[in-house]
Amino acid sequence: MKQKRSGAQVVMEALVRHRVDTLFGYPGGVVLPLYDELLNWPQVNHVLVRHEQCAAHMADGYARSTGRIGVCLATSGPGATNLVTGIATAMMDSIPMVVITGQVNSWAIGSDAFQETDIQGITIPITKHNYLVTNVDDLPRVFEEAFYLAGTGRKGPVLIDIPKDVFIAKTEVEFPDQVSRRGYRTSAPVDPKSIEEAARLLNEAERPIIIAGAGAVWSGASEALRALARKADVPISSSLLGLGAISRHDPRSLGMMGMHGEAAPTLAVQEADLVIGIGMRFDDRLTGKVDGFAPRAKIVHFDIDPSEFKKVVDTVCFVPGDLCFSLPLFVEAVKPVERAGWWAQIRSWQHDHPLVVPDSDSLLARHVLHKLNEVTSSNAIVATDVGQHQMWTAQFYKFKEPYQWLSSGGLGTMGFGFPAAAGACFANPEREVWAVVGDGGFQMTLQELQTAVENNLDVKICLVNNGFLGMVRQWQEMFYDNRHSYVAMGSPNYGKLAEAYGVSYFQCSERADLDETFKKARSVKGPVLCEFRVEMEENVYPMVAAGATNSNVIMDPAEHRKPAGVR
């Protein structure tokens, strides 16, 4: 038996056991015992945020930029509920997080006590698992389990709700040496039969294509993915969150497919005779109308989560298990082959329907993001909010490796980009980190400028200001007779705002000034706000309208005379 220590001490021991160096949090009444204990643990850097939502997003950005578990902390009641958007964001994208919330004293639970909320109940649908710990003796086991569950299998956020008296109560119980939950398997075992079958299908296919998702990133399957592309000469398209699983500079990488994906991979999937989804979940933004998705293809699906099997599309072969085991075996099993004819077809789509950076004098968002990719040599960690700027970043930033791309894909959380980038900065102080945000999303979480300043974070904000909620405006233009309903976005004077926070500020509204603006911004140490005042009504293309099949790719009418489509 160890000597007695408080619940708060157990929490800190658990964090240190799991090499947590940064904790994003916000204090309050019931977590006072933990905050007091925190002062005794200098090896854990507590980052004081300005809103709990951003504690969750920063923990998320920390996780997405490292592959490690992000940890955040909030008090009961409103502190806990403010985390909800951040937890849901992480859940939708399977991001490993441990979320600690304080709860009212255990004897007061259920009495509508001050700042009481049933955060366990609230977060059941948006956590991989969650706990309400009413006995301090359970804390060591629960923390071991939480880290294990968050960081293994299909990863996800795990919440631990701890009443104030449990932080104070003493326990002698030690941390268990291993976690055992009968109901939890990190992943299904490798299934050689299905791998053989998948290999046979690929060997027999004439027009195969891979869709790589975030699972390939989180399973560390990049190397195998590259080897597969090379050996089987198979093109690789990406889901939004799969960007970086294979370098966009790899000759066999076609970039993102789907609603705002590049035309070539989207059309290639429509024409393919075999589609292999690897660590992805056939999201509706990727498939378009499911009935018309990949109409000529048999579909093979590799995923760690067996419940994804046939959830959306009908597959002929499901390969269960962790990609880091299954994919290398698959690479071994496939035949080396060259697919010159198929590649000729794909290259012609790429040639006919490229991403366009228009040669206009006025500053377009596309100019900005194209330039960002260029000046950073595709090496930066880039976080985004949600909307047009997110899609342009996905299109124009040529991500090279895993954990470089932080974007809320599933939940589509505005306000995510800046705090996520800040979280990435804490985890990667030596890296260049950019937050690409719109004027809408930035105004949701810009209070974290203060957090960035206090920590002298080297976070660069690329604010693409078009005075609109651009994506919503685009949909109103295209599908609602251009009737603008509450999409015009006023903004504060960002220069004065930056000055008030003590943040370096640069503004650019001319295309000719782009290079200079980026040069200045990149030369400054510490937080930088770069405002790019871009053309107000620029649209994102290519586009597949919601409810349409992916065969109907709409190209930028200003740039393309040739309609993009397949037979």
Next chain:
Amino acid sequence: MKAGAKTIVALVENESGTLNRLMSLFRRKALSLDSFTAGDCEQDGFSRLSLVLHADEGTVHQCVAQMGKLIDVVDVQHLPDDDSVRRELALVTVNSSPEKRREILEIAQIMKCEVAHLGHDTLTLECAAETRHLEHLFALLEPYGIHQIVRSGVVAIQTEKN
């Protein structure tokens, strides 16, 4: 058993929030359950559940797969119609004037009911059977005037080990 009804059985760990977590899964899929039962079983700290719902095969497959993902759920399966036994307990209170009592008791006997309570002008019958049998019983008692029916929900078990 109603046509199209599917039975799911599961072994779950008893933990704070377990049932909430399970129900949340069905609620967010906008599925309603015909019946749900939970109780202690042969293993300490674990419960066995039986759920009945009307849904197509694909939906049931998804439910089973997603239940299986829950950390508390040790084992879950869609119970096949054969190699399984399903029972439901019903209590039914029916009007029974002295002149009708004999008739009702005859039905009760044939339908394998126990008399749980004999009142002055009511009878409370107890019957454990398959759902179809219970529904037939209710139909037979209906003409006498049923006061109240209480059903336990289906409990189900697989009869042969896989």
